[in-house]
Amino acid sequence: MGGMPESVAVCCPACGREHQYAAPSYPCACGAPVTPPLDHHGTPTAVVHRAWAEEWVTVPCAACGRRGQWPYPELGCPCGTVVRIPVAGARSEPGGAEPPASPSRRRRVFQPVTIRTARDAVTAAALYLRWLGYRDIRRADQRPPSGIGLAARGLLAQVDPTVRPAAVRDVECLWLTAMTESAGCAYFSLAGFSPEARARADALGVPLFVLDLTGTPQPVNSHADALDATAD
Structure with a gap:
């Protein structure tokens, strides 16, 4: 939901390395930040096969209630594995709305483009x-x-x-x-x-x-x- 990003401990299913992960926030059309609610009891999985219709999760905005579709939270482990982080109450959505670029944590702002193809x-x-x-x-x-x-x-x-x-x-x-x-x-x-x-x-x-x-x-x-x- 909205608010400050929460941090969870994520164990790589391939090498067992533990990471601290905070889900990225995306700006809702109303201007409020929307953050996918991480499932503290879920099990992270390694991304082996990409299915574009299953890469999106619907998250409601806590401020206005608008339901937006955003990419599933993922992190790259140093071992080379892409780890998908479970989201509480998540359900996949085909396609997905175009999320606006989110601010990067780097020293200059990097403006990414959503990957679908x-x-x-x-x-x-x-x-x-x-x-x-x-x-x-x-x-x-x-x-x-x-x-x-x-x-x-x-x-x-x-x-x-x-x-x-x-x-x-x-x-x-x-x-x-x-x-x-x-x-x-x-x-x-x-x-x-x-x-x-x-x-x-x-x-x-x-x-x-x-x-x-x-x-x-x-x-x-x-x-x-x-x-x-x-x-x-």
């Missing part, structure tokens, strides 16, 4: 790179083995909007391509990363980001944290 995922990654300061973002000349490649001066990025976690080969191919062009790289995945891909990325210095449905890339390794910190 593969094109939205690419747009979200491009907007994030522009927010980091990269200009002249375009489709990469060399097509990656999976997903879509983006290029900017000094950086290659791969966006994987599929429902399977990125594999070791995906990370290695991106890194090799970036090396041949003397550029840095970053990987954006909608479904997260396999543990092997996460370990390989750590060794190669590849920043990994999980795209949540609000369109905000979530860093899942230290290299991504370092890249994210460049947005002063």
Whole structure:
């Protein structure tokens, strides 16, 4: 409901790591903040397959009673797993109303785009790179083995909007391509990363980001944290 965001302890179902999570608030049409009520007794689940019709939850505004549809709360665990947080009294809704951009907790406000299609995922990654300061973002000349490649001066990025976690080969191919062009790289995945891909990325210095449905890339390794910190 509305009010201050509540925080809950969330245990990753894949690696057992515990996180403190506070659900994001979205602005209702009346101007009041709306926050999905987290279920303290529910069990977090790993997102393995994406079904767009099941990604939305209906939450009433405590101020005006208007029922809005917002993305299910999720977090990216450093192990590469995307964890869905249970919502009290939740029911999925097909489609979903377009939620206005929510303020980011970063030093500058990042304006995301809601992800519903593969094109939205690419747009979200491009907007994030522009927010980091990269200009002249375009489709990469060399097509990656999976997903879509983006290029900017000094950086290659791969966006994987599929429902399977990125594999070791995906990370290695991106890194090799970036090396041949003397550029840095970053990987954006909608479904997260396999543990092997996460370990390989750590060794190669590849920043990994999980795209949540609000369109905000979530860093899942230290290299991504370092890249994210460049947005002063």
